[in-house]
Amino acid sequence: MHTLIKKPVAFQGAHYAFSEMAARQFFGNEIDSLPCRTFEEVFETVVQDIAEFGVLPIENSLTGSIHRNYDLLIDYDVKIVAETVLRIAQNLITNPGVSLSDINTIYSHPQALEQCRRFISSMEGVEAVATYDTAGSVKMIRDEKIMDAAAVASRWAAEDYGMQILKEEIEDYPHNFTRFIVIGSKEKVLGSADKTSIVFSMKSIPGALFKCLSVFALRDIDLLKIESRPMRGKPFSYIFYLSFAASMQEQSSINAIRHLEEITDFVKILGSYPSGQLDL
Template sequence: MADQEKDLKGLRDKIDSIDGKILELISARAAVAQEVARVKEAAGATDAFFYRPEREAQVLRRIMSRNDGPLDDEEMARLFREIMSACLALEEPVRVAYLGPEGTFTQQAALKHFGHSAVSVPMAAIDEVFREVESGAVNYGVVPVENSSEGVVSHTLDSFIHSSMRICGEVVLRIHQHLLVGENTREEKITRVYSHAQSLAQCRKWLDSHWPMVEKVAVSSNAEAARRVKGEWNSAAIAGDMACELYGLKKVAEKIEDEPDNSTRFLIIGNQDVPASNEDKTSIVVSMRNQPGSLHRLLAPFHCYDIDLTRIESRPSRSGAWNYVFFIDFTGHRDDPKVQYVLKEVEAFASELKVLGSYPKGVL
């Protein structure tokens, strides 16, 4: 036992020494961040441009490529994400609007992308997030765009059609849904389950199997579902970890989503064009004339220049019955020569072409 205690003391002393070095290096990094802020202010940089999406993506990719373990790449990147977030807050705290209320998966996505030193501002609806960013009240917004099992979020796509906002980044969040109850809930007397409509759909099979007779009530968000359950004795909620912790609920069942790889993709919107990061995506919206072969003609340039399409989605156009607009995501940056050729060809025959933004592929 004496030898064991001696060994442990030696290891703990080693950890203390390493912690001291980490502290010194983080402080040195923070001091450099303050110097960066002074240089940018002298050059007249606006508040929003203290945050550089392409630069942060490059840093995180480099960290992951140089990581030798034992922590895995994503865990190491998350640690550096928080260091970068804290250092950026010394320059200028980033204000981020998200689809609220507090405790939603969208807030979780915002904190995953910007770190916990960002100031997150909940909004009641997706179009309000767009307006808040457009007005300059916040620097960025975070909105959901598609779920791996339930498809696109149409309100987000529709908001882009008439908005001047540009996409500055993306983040993919693994979605785990839990069945939650409050401290006063009588589990044997549960008669209804609250959740957002998409979450109810994501857990449809599980609910039908385990709670077939319970009323399923769709509400504005998972966080709202958790808030309601907090004050009721005969209801449960389907929500994630953040809402569970925020409202002090208990998990009756964990990870009840029907699809094991259930994920949601969120977009970062802002007022800036983002330079290339070397691993980028571009999103466009195209209005096409209603004539035979128009879709084939739209897609042909991408095939010709060997550009990978990652998503294509059609939405009804408000310009006329049976006309459609197409939302397209593809690899590459709008400044890439091949992408410029494709955009030029598409613009030549499309009714309207709008580039929503070029942005780094999601790192975390």
């Protein structure tokens, strides 16, 4: 299915970013990937047909929903065509032949260093040094043949640079997963849809959300996610993210959304797509 991709897949970040790993996990290693500086750029490259698809983080198991990308899903004329869940793991990486007792310095992006705080502080006399990116730290200790230091980065960076993974999964909280969505133009289809994501908004009146959920409950449609968020600049107004276990090809979904539109200010269907791994 994924071998017919002719144009690159866009992601935000530098090469070896977790978003690029998610793109390769989903589409395979043979795709061309297109690094973008911002999330907006990912949407722009898809809308302008420069990229075939875009891959964007939407939810992390430790830090929650990435509201910025929900906002952009409202603003741009694209749809969610798939999702994929990636385990976010950090590794202690060195030049081949280096052992744990040789290490005096650990280089990485501060966020990666912080994710591995417990492990690093258990190594006595070792200094953690902040760098601009994780994979860049691997490249640096390789290029400069530094034998008394390690880098913290993804397995993928270690393998691509031919470096040694001295210790896997050194992050403090191992249950660190990110759900990524794949966005494409409206015509794109990637498999059989069994899940639909929508955004809707309404004034906060007692029982309003209860009425909104009734349009699904009354039709026995199972909910997979619900999240409210205050609307900026509009006191007492809320925006809701909702995913349900059905495709917009089904009549009951069409009926539910028509019913929802009767009782809300705004509804946008973000896409129907094959569900990825259920548990984040």
